[in-house]
Structure formats: structure tokens, C-alpha cells
Amino acid sequence: MTSPALLVTGSSGLIGSEVAAHFDARGWHVHGVDNNQRAVFFGPAGDTRWNQARLASSLRSFTHHELDIRDREGVLRLVAEIRPAAIVHTAAQPSHDRAAAIPFDDFDTNAVGTLNLLEAARRARPESPFVHMSTNKVYGDAPNEIPLVELATRWDYADVTFAHGIPESFRIDASKHSLFGASKVAADVMVQEYGRYFGLPTCCLRGGCLTGPAHSGVELHGFLSYLVKCNLEGRRYTVFGYQGKQVRDNIHAADVAAFIERFIAAPRPAAVYNIGGGKANSCSILEAFEMAASRTGKPMDFVYSDQAREGDHICYYSDLRRIEADYPGWSPEITLAETFDQIVEAWERRQLS
Ligand SMILES: NC(=O)c1ccc[n+]([C@@H]2O[C@H](COP(=O)([O-])OP(=O)(O)OC[C@H]3O[C@@H](n4cnc5c(N)ncnc54)[C@H](O)[C@@H]3O)[C@@H](O)[C@H]2O)c1
Numbered sequence: 001m002t003s004p005a006l007l008v009t010g011s012s013g014l015i016g017s018e019v020a021a022h023f024d025a026r027g028w029h030v031h032g033v034d035n036n037q038r039a040v041f042f043g044p045a046g047d048t049r050w051n052q053a054r055l056a057s058s059l060r061s062f063t064h065h066e067l068d069i070r071d072r073e074g075v076l077r078l079v080a081e082i083r084p085a086a087i088v089h090t091a092a093q094p095s096h097d098r099a100a101a102i103p104f105d106d107f108d109t110n111a112v113g114t115l116n117l118l119e120a121a122r123r124a125r126p127e128s129p130f131v132h133m134s135t136n137k138v139y140g141d142a143p144n145e146i147p148l149v150e151l152a153t154r155w156d157y158a159d160v161t162f163a164h165g166i167p168e169s170f171r172i173d174a175s176k177h178s179l180f181g182a183s184k185v186a187a188d189v190m191v192q193e194y195g196r197y198f199g200l201p202t203c204c205l206r207g208g209c210l211t212g213p214a215h216s217g218v219e220l221h222g223f224l225s226y227l228v229k230c231n232l233e234g235r236r237y238t239v240f241g242y243q244g245k246q247v248r249d250n251i252h253a254a255d256v257a258a259f260i261e262r263f264i265a266a267p268r269p270a271a272v273y274n275i276g277g278g279k280a281n282s283c284s285i286l287e288a289f290e291m292a293a294s295r296t297g298k299p300m301d302f303v304y305s306d307q308a309r310e311g312d313h314i315c316y317y318s319d320l321r322r323i324e325a326d327y328p329g330w331s332p333e334i335t336l337a338e339t340f341d342q343i344v345e346a347w348e349r350r351q352l353s
Contacts, residue, residue: 003029003061007084009069009117010034010091012048014215014222015133017055018253019088019260024059026261031082033091035068037109041093041102042218050350051214069113079120086129086264089117092184095221096137097309099180110183111190118194118202126200129267131260134188134204136274136318139166140175141311148315154245154284155315165249165279165319168206168272176311188272195270203263205256208276208318211339212253213346224250224288227300228343231292232351236301241308244285249276249317252334252342262327273326276318281336291337295344 006023010016011032020030032055039047055062067074069091079087092110093099099106114132121130143166147158157163172185188204195202209223217225219238230237256275263271283291289300324331 003027004085005029005031005082007031007033007079007082007087009087009089011055011064012036012052013038013090014212015210015253015256016088016090017051017214018212018257019090020055020062021059022254022257022261024061029061029063030059031063031065031084033065033067033069033078035066037068037091037093038216041095041098041105042220045218046216048216051216069116070108072116075116076120076123079117079124083125084128086131087117087121088131088260089114090133092133093180096178096180096311098220099178099183103179106179107183107186110180111186114187115190118190118200122194122198122200126198129201129203129264130191130194131203131205131263132187132191134191134206135181135184136166136206136208136276136313136316137177137181137311138172138185138188138206139170140172140177140181141313142171142175143316144314146315150245153286154247155242156247157315162319164321165317166274167319168274168322178311181311192270192272199269201267201269203267203271203273205259205273205275207256208249208251208274208316210253210256211250211343213342214253223248224339225343227285227288228292228340229347231296231298231300232344232347234298234301236303239285239302239304241306241312242314244304246313247282247284247315247317248313249278249282250336250339251275251277251281251332252339255332255334258333259323259327259330262330266327268326271326273323274318274320275323276320277332277336278320279317281332282317283336291340292344295340
């Protein structure tokens with residue numbers, strides 16, 4: 001029997017590489033699409049070739065395709081050739097802050113690249129599940145309108161309506177998104193539309209902070225990965241606003257890959273889920289400094305800037321009740337503490353190699 005084919009875009013990145021390894025281990029043939037655009041977006045520190053090489057040498061059945069998802073003809077051709085049994089789309093310009101300097105690259109990659117893949121999927125094999133990595137930035141800065149309480153090391157919601165976090169029903173317009181958030185809204189709505197209008201089994205996963213040892217963390221993207229790297233290298237970290245008490249929920253890439261497997265096995269059209277670590281795996285920047293320092297034995301060197309990032313969330317954690325109700329048995333399994341251990345260990349290993 002031939003292996004089912006999975007097409008993963010952004011396969012050299014954090015989520016793409018985790019998904020590739022996850023499905024390879026379960027007998028799929030994985031076709032990865034990546035052109036190392038992360039190094040173009042963020043410079044040499046964002047280079048993902050090491051991760052591409054790791055997949056090529058460690059996976060059982062992996063084919064790399066050096067393709068830009070903005071290349072419409074190339075995407076249509078590749079998807080028609082492979083006719084994948086499922087598509088997991090993780091390639092993106094992923095940075096909130098970077099987008100303002102490269103608006104055309106950002107929109108062409110995030111919005112138009114997603115449309116290229118959706119249309120290619122519809123033409124080649126519309127019954128195949130299509131999972132898109134969206135983001136919590138589709139909510140713009142509207143979560144900042146929720147009354148907050150200031151605690152010793154973090155902000156939290158003062159309104160009990162949000163005791164479980166931000167639900168998928170939260171509004172996505174009439175707020176500041178950053179150009180990145182706006183290009184991701186375009187993609188998110190288009191993915192839903194291919195589900196509702198054409199009946200494709202599509203899914204948008206609106207991620208909180210997605211993390212893990214395979215991230216090529218840089219200042220503008222990959223919060224925990226970059227923070228740990230700074231700590232280990234004794235590099236000064238800049239905290240932008242909110243007293244360093246801004247809260248993020250963090251989920252390990254392996255838990256995201258495990259969910260994607262569950263969705264592909266039992267897809268629904270036009271599904272939308274928030275996916276993150278939830279409140280249990282949330283931390284503020286100040287708390288993250290402590291967690292890093294307690295592992296490495298090195299104090300965090302940081303400076304504080306009053307200038308908060310444009311459209312940044314003050315407090316965000318995902319309400320996981322919809323995703324857990326629709327896919328019983330799935331929950332984030334890797335704790336924030338374990339994730340920290342793995343990130344520290346991975347940077348130490350990469351620094352030695
Ligand atoms: N990491 C997070 O905290 C986070 C949070 C919310 C949502 N997301 C979303 O999850 C997805 C994956 O994020 P990640 O952290 O794995 O990002 P990443 O940057 O680690 O991986 C993305 C990969 O896509 C590739 N890529 C970018 N543009 C491309 C193009 N035009 N053609 C081909 N390949 C291209 C890059 O080279 C990179 O290897 C993105 O859609 C991102 O917006 C990430």
C-alpha cells in the first residue's frame with residue numbers, strides 16, 4: 001500500500017517541521033515546501049536551512065520542494081502533481097512588527113499565498129483536509145479593551161466572562177491589527193470561505209504563542225526561543241511596554257501537530273479554533289525571565305522601553321473549550337516548564353555544534 005501524501009508549507013519552520021516529523025513517524029510521505037524566506041525576512045539569525053537539513057537526514061520519507069508560495073503557477077502545478085491527502089499550511093511572514101516595513105511581501109505571502117494554495121487544493125483534490133495556521137492577531141488589539149487587573153508579575157482579565165480566555169466568537173474587526181494581523185485576517189476569512197462556499201474541509205487554527213526547540217527565534221518573532229537565546233548568550237533583551245507584565249499563552253509545536261492529526265482524521269468544514277497553552281501555560285515576560293534564569297543559572301539582562309509594540313496584546317490566553325469539546329481527548333500535554341527545558345537544551349546544543 002502506498003503512503004498517503006501530506007503537503008506541508010513552511011516545512012523548515014517551527015510548526016511545519018514538527019508537523020512533517022509527526023506525520024512521517026505515522027507512515028505518511030511528507031512533501032515539504034519552503035524557500036528559507038525566513039532568512040530574507042529576518043536576516044541570517046532567521047535561517048532555517050539547518051532545520052531543512054535535519055528533516056532530510058532524519059525523516060523516513062520526506063521530499064523537499066524549494067518553492068515560493070507566491071509563485072501561483074508553481075503552487076498549482078505542485079499540488080496537481082502530488083494530489084495530497086491533506087495540506088497543512090504554515091508558511092508565512094509571521095511577524096507583527098516586521099510587516100510594516102515589507103507590506104507587499106507580507107500580504108503577498110500571507111493572503112495571496114494562502115489563496116494560491118486553497119485554489120490549488122480545490123482544483124486538485126477538494127475532499128482533502130486543509131489546515132491553516134492563523135493567529136490570535138486576527139482579533140487585533142480588541143482584547144485590550146477587556147478590563148484588566150495588575151498583579152505582582154502579570155496582567156490578568158478582571159472580567160470573569162474571560163476567566164477561560166479569549167473565545168473564537170470574539171470580534172475580529174474594528175481594532176488595530178498591524179499589517180501582519182490584517183493579512184492574516186484576509187487569509188483566515190478566505191480559508192473559512194473555501195470551507196463554506198466550496199465545502200472544503202478547512203480549518204483555521206488561531207495560535208497563541210507557538211513554541212518549541214525547533215524555532216529559529218529572532219527579536220521580531222519567536223518570543224520564548226529568542227528570550228532563552230538572549231539569556232544564554234548574555235545578550236540584552238528589550239521589554240516593550242506594559243511593565244513586562246504582558247501575558248502570552250504558550251503551546252509546544254508537538255501539541256499543535258497532535259491536534260492537526262486529530263483534525264485530519266475527523267475534519268469539519270470551515271472550522272475555526274483558538275489554539276494555545278491556555279491559562280495554565282501562560283506567562284508574562286517577567287515570569288519568563290525567571291523561568292529562563294532558573295534553568296541556565298544566568299540572570300536576564302534587559303532594558304525597559306516605554307514604547308509598547310503597535311497593536312500588541314496586554315493579556316492574551318486562549319479559551320480552549322471549543323477545540324477540546326469538538327476533539328475530546330486532545331489538550332495541550334507538554335507543560336510550559338517542560339517546554340522551557342527543551343528550548344534551553346536545544347539552544348545549548350545548537351551553540352555547541
Ligand atoms: N510562532 C508563533 O508564535 C505563532 C503564533 C501564532 C500563529 N503562528 C502562525 O503559525 C505559522 C507558522 O509559524 P512558525 O512559528 O512555524 O513560523 P516560521 O517562520 O518558523 O516558519 C515559517 C516557514 O515558512 C517559510 N516561508 C515563509 N514565506 C514563504 C514563502 N513565500 N514560500 C515558501 N516558504 C515560506 C519560512 O522560510 C519558514 O521556514 C505561521 O502562519 C504563523 O503566522 C505562529
